[in-house]
Amino acid sequence: MxxxxxxxxxxxxxxxxxxxxxxxxxxxxxxxxxxxxxxxxxxxxxxxxxxxxxxxxxxxxxxxxxxxxxxxxxxxxxxxxxxxxxxxxxxxxxxxxxxxxxxxxxxxxxxxxxxxxxxxxxxxxxxxxxxxxxxxxxxxxxxxxxxxxxxxxxxxxxxxxxxxxxxxxxxxxxxxxxxxxxxxxxxxxxxxxxxxxxxxxxxxxxxTGNLKADVRIPSVDSETKSQLENAIANRPVWAAISTHDGEEKVAARVHRALKKHWPELLTIIVPRHPKRSADIQKMLVEYGLNVSMRSVDKMPDANADIFLGDTIGEMGLYLRMAGVAFVGKSLKGEGGQNPLEPAVLDTAILSGPNVSAFEEAYKKLVAAHGARFVEDEISLAKAVYKLLANDKLRTAMAMSAARVVSDMEGALDDTWDMLGPYIQPLIVNAQLGNAYQTSDDDDINGTQGGKKRIGWK
Missing domain, CATH: 3.40.50.11720 (3-Deoxy-D-manno-octulosonic-acid transferase, N-terminal domain)
Known part of the structure; x- marks a missing residue:
């Protein structure tokens, strides 16, 4: 061209x-x-x-x-x-x-x-x-x-x-x-x-690295966390997060397969787009599953098979309840979703193979044995079963994932340094503008309004 x-x-x-x-x-x-x-x-x-x-x-x-x-x-x-x-x-x-x-x-x-x-x-x-x-x-x-x-x-x-x-x-x-x-x-x-x-x-x-490795996970309200822990009690829990269309069905079928081994199993599903939650709930009920929705029921009841996380900004709460997380848009979508958030929260990570948008992060996680790829619904069910049944393996994966994220940190500082030539002059101008505004308001040497406030055109 x-x-x-x-x-x-x-x-x-x-x-x-x-x-x-x-x-x-x-x-x-x-x-x-x-x-x-x-x-x-x-x-x-x-x-x-x-x-x-x-x-x-x-x-x-x-x-x-x-x-x-x-x-x-x-x-x-x-x-x-x-x-x-x-x-x-x-x-x-x-x-x-x-x-x-x-x-x-x-x-x-x-x-x-x-x-x-x-x-x-x-x-x-x-x-x-x-x-x-x-x-x-x-x-x-x-x-x-x-x-x-x-x-x-x-x-x-x-x-x-x-x-x-x-x-x-x-x-x-x-x-x-x-x-x-x-x-x-x-x-x-x-x-x-x-x-x-x-x-x-x-x-x-x-x-400069990946800024997502430097993302601070929002703190969770201690009372809410305690309430959810009490509601879950000692039930085995795994999560399917950032799911896209079709992956909720996969999670539902995995739940039904694993429930034969753990009748009290709780599966947390957090769709990437909460506006799809009503359709997801309908599908789950048609699968014969009991569903509690975070936005409606607040907490899962004792009979809930699925806790549907249909809220924004509470991923940290859901992940703190699950030792295993499947990260979506990787089996039924293209590109994958960010695996670094569950890695920070001591979670063993599973993903489908379609992760081109996060290829570098997954390469490091898989090499360190902090994440594993699954090919389909059957291999996902087997992987979740293995991790729920083996505390030592699950903990080792989670610790490896956390170390990878720790090694990746620093992108925020490097990006900030790179931006210096472009934003430092603006910072100086902003501070000068504030100084002039202050002098407008203060009595300097007995004179009110000694300087004119800067106006930016």
Whole structure:
């Protein structure tokens, strides 16, 4: 693909987006009707702000979903502690709920604008970010080009490049080069990711590690934890977490098979998307299983086969109850889900083979015997049985997984250091702005309002 062809492709993308823009209302409304958008905030997808822009330096951070959002929380908290304002965009209702729970009104949350020129331009014209930070693998052509046209530094952090994405970009190398050259810096999770970004035209690229290894698991309310422990008592427990469509059925059949050996077995199922919980409950009941739902029943009763974790932000609570966890989107989906959270909480980890999005983490976990792959429902049932029946083996796996995560820590500090040239000037400006504001309010040498407050345009 030539540079001329790449330029033409981007221009076509721009014009197709402009042509489609007036007709997207029905599409967004349909998504809202299915729970994939918040109906009252759907205008944010067109770049229309729902909150005022604060005075002072502002950083735009984008994290598409729950996993990416959790990964950047530590970084956001550091920036907030330095006086920076953050507008945090996400693309899903579950990630928006996580932001509300973990950060409250400390950040400005908006849904990410559609990657169309009118929406992106409106968003940028209103918020006027001083820097843009994207997490993991978000590459939106119009957003990148509009930021580039405004000379706003854009940095990709926790960057990863799957085999599938890399092969697609390689076939369009000129297009990739015209986009990736706009990034002021790419901080990659691994050396392999870094080499792929470099090959696609990104400069400079450094390896900072996986931010998810530095994620702090939220503390669990001691009273709630005690209540759940009492409700479970001495029952054997395993969990299927971050499950996707089809994997709940697998967990249900595994439960029925293992219940022959442990009649009091409790299986905790935590779907990746809680809005699917009603359908999951219906399916489980049709399988002849007794179901307790966290959002309704609060605690599993003595007869519950399944405890359905249909809440957001309580993964730590569920994992603290289970010594074995199957991590989903790996048998019935593609890419896998983050295994580092259960690893931190002393859990033996099982996964299907489809883990391309977390390949490096799984490679280290499997090599250290902290995780095992299963091929199907039968091998999952056998693995769960073996671990529930062998406390020594289960404990050894959990300890190995925890050591792997400990060895991987440090990405947050390295990413923070990498961001220094881009955000340190903003921090200085924020602190100067605060100093001038203070002098407005204070009586300096007997003179009220000795200095004028800085206004940021």
């Amino acid at each position: 030539s540079e001329r062809w790449a330029s033409a492709a981007l221009q076509t993308y721009r014009w197709v987006g402009l042509a489609a823009y007036p007709f997207l209302g029905a599409y967004v409304a349909l998504r809202a009707s299915r729970g994939k958008e918040q109906h009252a905030r759907r205008h944010e997808r067109y770049g229309k702000a729902s909150l005022p822009r604060p005075e002072g330096p502002l950083v735009w951070v984008h994290a598409v979903s729950v996993g990416e959002t959790g990964a950047v929380l530590g970084l956001i908290e550091r920036m907030l502690s330095k006086g920076l304002h953050i507008v945090l965009t996400t693309g899903t209702t579950t990630s928006a709920a996580l932001v509300r729970e973990r950060l409250g009104d400390k950040v400005i949350h908006q849904y990410v604008p559609l990657d169309l020129k009118p929406a992106v331009s409106r968003f940028l014209n209103y918020w006027r970010p001083d820097a843009a930070i994207f997490a993991e693998s978000e590459v939106w052509p119009m957003t990148i080009l509009e930021l580039g046209a405004r000379r706003i530094p854009q940095i990709l952090i926790n960057g990863r490049m799957s085999d599938r994405s890399f092969n697609r970009w390689k076939k369009r190398s000129a297009l990739a080069d015209s986009l990736f050259e706009n990034f002021h810096h790419v901080a990659a999770q691994s050396e392999r990711d870094a080499e792929r970004f470099r090959e696609l035209g990104a400069r400079p690229v450094t390896v």
